[in-house]
Amino acid sequence: MAKKILMLVGDFVEDYEVMVPFQALQMVGHTVHAVCPGKKAGETVKTAVHDFEGDQTYTEKRGHNFTLNATFDEIDERAYDALVIPGGRAPEYIRLNDRVLEIVRHFDRAGKPIAAICHGAQVLAAAGVLQGKRCSAYPAVGPDVTRAGGTYADIPVDQAVTDGHLVTAPAWPAHPAWLAQFLKVLGTRIEHEEAVAA
Numbered sequence: 001m002a003k004k005i006l007m008l009v010g011d012f013v014e015d016y017e018v019m020v021p022f023q024a025l026q027m028v029g030h031t032v033h034a035v036c037p038g039k040k041a042g043e044t045v046k047t048a049v050h051d052f053e054g055d056q057t058y059t060e061k062r063g064h065n066f067t068l069n070a071t072f073d074e075i076d077e078r079a080y081d082a083l084v085i086p087g088g089r090a091p092e093y094i095r096l097n098d099r100v101l102e103i104v105r106h107f108d109r110a111g112k113p114i115a116a117i118c119h120g121a122q123v124l125a126a127a128g129v130l131q132g133k134r135c136s137a138y139p140a141v142g143p144d145v146t147r148a149g150g151t152y153a154d155i156p157v158d159q160a161v162t163d164g165h166l167v168t169a170p171a172w173p174a175h176p177a178w179l180a181q182f183l184k185v186l187g188t189r190i191e192h193e194e195a196v197a198a
Contacts, residue, residue: 087118
Protein backbone atom coordinates (compact mmCIF):
# COMPACT_ATOMS: atom_id res chain seq x y z
CA MET A 1 0.00 0.00 0.00
CA ALA A 2 1.37 3.40 -1.01
CA LYS A 3 2.47 5.70 1.80
CA LYS A 4 2.78 9.46 2.06
CA ILE A 5 6.28 10.40 3.21
CA LEU A 6 7.61 13.76 4.43
CA MET A 7 11.27 14.66 3.84
CA LEU A 8 12.86 17.50 5.86
CA VAL A 9 15.71 19.19 3.98
CA GLY A 10 17.63 22.46 3.92
CA ASP A 11 20.43 24.19 2.08
CA PHE A 12 23.51 21.99 1.68
CA VAL A 13 21.65 18.78 2.40
CA GLU A 14 23.88 15.91 1.24
CA ASP A 15 23.32 15.34 -2.47
CA TYR A 16 22.99 11.53 -2.53
CA GLU A 17 21.15 11.44 0.79
CA VAL A 18 18.33 13.60 -0.52
CA MET A 19 18.11 12.52 -4.17
CA VAL A 20 18.48 8.74 -3.83
CA PRO A 21 15.71 8.20 -1.23
CA PHE A 22 13.52 10.87 -2.87
CA GLN A 23 13.60 8.98 -6.16
CA ALA A 24 13.75 5.42 -4.81
CA LEU A 25 10.74 5.82 -2.52
CA GLN A 26 8.70 7.24 -5.41
CA MET A 27 9.89 4.43 -7.68
CA VAL A 28 8.23 1.85 -5.41
CA GLY A 29 4.96 3.81 -5.41
CA HIS A 30 5.17 6.10 -2.38
CA THR A 31 4.46 9.84 -2.45
CA VAL A 32 7.36 11.94 -1.13
CA HIS A 33 7.07 15.62 -0.21
CA ALA A 34 10.39 17.42 0.28
CA VAL A 35 10.15 20.62 2.33
CA CYS A 36 12.52 23.21 3.76
CA PRO A 37 11.79 25.82 6.45
CA GLY A 38 11.21 29.23 4.89
CA LYS A 39 10.82 27.86 1.34
CA LYS A 40 7.93 26.99 -0.96
CA ALA A 41 7.21 24.31 -3.55
CA GLY A 42 9.18 25.02 -6.72
CA GLU A 43 12.05 26.70 -4.89
CA THR A 44 15.38 24.93 -4.54
CA VAL A 45 17.95 24.05 -1.93
CA LYS A 46 21.62 23.71 -2.81
CA THR A 47 23.14 20.31 -2.10
CA ALA A 48 26.61 19.35 -0.88
CA VAL A 49 28.55 16.27 -1.93
CA HIS A 50 30.26 14.60 1.03
CA ASP A 51 32.94 12.13 -0.01
CA PHE A 52 35.31 9.78 1.76
CA GLU A 53 38.75 10.24 0.22
CA GLY A 54 41.13 9.05 2.93
CA ASP A 55 41.12 12.17 5.09
CA GLN A 56 40.25 12.14 8.79
CA THR A 57 36.76 13.35 7.89
CA TYR A 58 34.67 13.73 4.73
CA THR A 59 35.41 16.29 2.04
CA GLU A 60 32.65 18.65 0.90
CA LYS A 61 31.92 19.93 -2.60
CA ARG A 62 29.03 21.87 -4.12
CA GLY A 63 26.36 19.56 -5.51
CA HIS A 64 23.16 20.23 -7.42
CA ASN A 65 20.04 22.32 -6.97
CA PHE A 66 17.28 20.14 -5.52
CA THR A 67 13.72 21.32 -6.21
CA LEU A 68 11.23 21.23 -3.34
CA ASN A 69 7.81 19.84 -4.21
CA ALA A 70 5.84 21.05 -1.17
CA THR A 71 5.65 24.19 0.99
CA PHE A 72 6.94 23.91 4.56
CA ASP A 73 4.38 26.31 6.07
CA GLU A 74 1.49 24.29 4.61
CA ILE A 75 2.58 20.93 6.04
CA ASP A 76 0.20 19.01 8.28
CA GLU A 77 2.34 16.21 9.69
CA ARG A 78 -0.77 14.22 10.65
CA ALA A 79 -1.38 13.61 6.93
CA TYR A 80 1.93 11.72 6.53
CA ASP A 81 2.78 8.10 7.23
CA ALA A 82 6.55 8.43 7.62
CA LEU A 83 9.46 10.88 7.88
CA VAL A 84 12.89 10.99 6.20
CA ILE A 85 15.75 13.22 7.39
CA PRO A 86 18.79 13.27 5.08
CA GLY A 87 22.21 14.39 6.30
CA GLY A 88 24.70 16.95 5.07
CA ARG A 89 24.96 20.46 6.49
CA ALA A 90 21.22 21.13 6.61
CA PRO A 91 20.47 19.30 9.90
CA GLU A 92 22.77 21.58 11.91
CA TYR A 93 20.57 24.58 11.14
CA ILE A 94 17.08 23.20 10.51
CA ARG A 95 17.22 21.73 14.04
CA LEU A 96 17.08 25.32 15.30
CA ASN A 97 13.55 25.64 13.89
CA ASP A 98 10.90 24.87 16.53
CA ARG A 99 8.40 23.74 13.91
CA VAL A 100 10.90 21.16 12.56
CA LEU A 101 11.30 19.74 16.07
CA GLU A 102 7.52 19.69 16.58
CA ILE A 103 7.10 17.71 13.34
CA VAL A 104 9.76 15.17 14.36
CA ARG A 105 8.16 14.73 17.80
CA HIS A 106 4.78 14.05 16.16
CA PHE A 107 6.20 11.15 14.13
CA ASP A 108 7.95 9.72 17.17
CA ARG A 109 4.94 9.99 19.50
CA ALA A 110 2.68 8.41 16.88
CA GLY A 111 5.15 5.55 16.31
CA LYS A 112 5.34 6.36 12.60
CA PRO A 113 8.44 5.23 10.69
CA ILE A 114 11.38 7.67 10.80
CA ALA A 115 14.49 7.25 8.65
CA ALA A 116 17.54 9.44 9.31
CA ILE A 117 21.00 9.15 7.82
CA CYS A 118 24.40 10.68 8.60
CA HIS A 119 23.97 14.12 10.23
CA GLY A 120 20.18 13.69 10.23
CA ALA A 121 20.56 12.36 13.77
CA GLN A 122 21.33 15.94 14.86
CA VAL A 123 17.66 16.75 14.25
CA LEU A 124 16.52 13.66 16.18
CA ALA A 125 18.78 14.60 19.11
CA ALA A 126 17.54 18.20 19.15
CA ALA A 127 13.92 16.98 19.09
CA GLY A 128 14.59 14.78 22.13
CA VAL A 129 13.35 11.57 20.51
CA LEU A 130 16.43 9.35 21.01
CA GLN A 131 16.01 8.45 24.70
CA GLY A 132 16.60 4.71 25.06
CA LYS A 133 16.96 4.15 21.32
CA ARG A 134 19.80 2.66 19.29
CA CYS A 135 20.77 5.14 16.58
CA SER A 136 23.51 5.28 13.95
CA ALA A 137 24.91 8.46 12.46
CA TYR A 138 28.10 9.87 11.01
CA PRO A 139 30.68 9.17 13.77
CA ALA A 140 31.14 12.87 14.56
CA VAL A 141 27.44 12.97 15.52
CA GLY A 142 27.81 10.03 17.92
CA PRO A 143 28.24 12.32 20.95
CA ASP A 144 24.96 14.10 20.05
CA VAL A 145 23.16 10.75 20.06
CA THR A 146 24.65 9.78 23.43
CA ARG A 147 23.97 13.17 25.06
CA ALA A 148 20.35 12.92 23.88
CA GLY A 149 19.95 9.64 25.81
CA GLY A 150 20.37 7.30 22.85
CA THR A 151 22.85 4.50 22.29
CA TYR A 152 25.19 5.31 19.41
CA ALA A 153 25.39 2.35 17.01
CA ASP A 154 28.98 2.30 15.73
CA ILE A 155 28.40 0.20 12.61
CA PRO A 156 30.18 -0.05 9.22
CA VAL A 157 29.51 2.86 6.85
CA ASP A 158 27.50 0.60 4.53
CA GLN A 159 25.17 -0.78 7.20
CA ALA A 160 21.98 0.45 8.92
CA VAL A 161 20.18 -0.22 12.19
CA THR A 162 16.47 -0.45 13.02
CA ASP A 163 15.12 0.19 16.53
CA GLY A 164 11.34 -0.02 16.51
CA HIS A 165 10.07 2.62 14.08
CA LEU A 166 13.50 4.32 13.78
CA VAL A 167 15.87 3.41 10.92
CA THR A 168 19.31 5.07 10.87
CA ALA A 169 22.64 4.76 9.06
CA PRO A 170 26.10 6.41 9.12
CA ALA A 171 26.26 7.79 5.56
CA TRP A 172 25.18 7.33 1.92
CA PRO A 173 27.21 4.11 1.31
CA ALA A 174 24.50 2.52 3.50
CA HIS A 175 21.65 3.38 1.12
CA PRO A 176 20.90 -0.24 0.10
CA ALA A 177 20.68 -1.42 3.73
CA TRP A 178 19.03 1.78 5.04
CA LEU A 179 16.33 1.93 2.38
CA ALA A 180 15.65 -1.82 2.57
CA GLN A 181 15.15 -1.60 6.35
CA PHE A 182 12.99 1.52 6.00
CA LEU A 183 10.79 -0.20 3.39
CA LYS A 184 10.39 -3.15 5.76
CA VAL A 185 9.27 -0.83 8.60
CA LEU A 186 6.89 0.88 6.13
CA GLY A 187 5.43 -2.53 5.25
CA THR A 188 6.43 -2.18 1.59
CA ARG A 189 6.90 -5.49 -0.24
CA ILE A 190 9.05 -5.69 -3.35
CA GLU A 191 8.33 -8.70 -5.52
CA HIS A 192 10.88 -9.87 -8.07
CA GLU A 193 9.88 -11.71 -11.20
CA GLU A 194 12.18 -14.36 -12.58
CA ALA A 195 13.69 -13.41 -15.93
CA VAL A 196 12.60 -15.77 -18.68
CA ALA A 197 15.20 -16.63 -21.31
CA ALA A 198 14.05 -15.83 -24.84
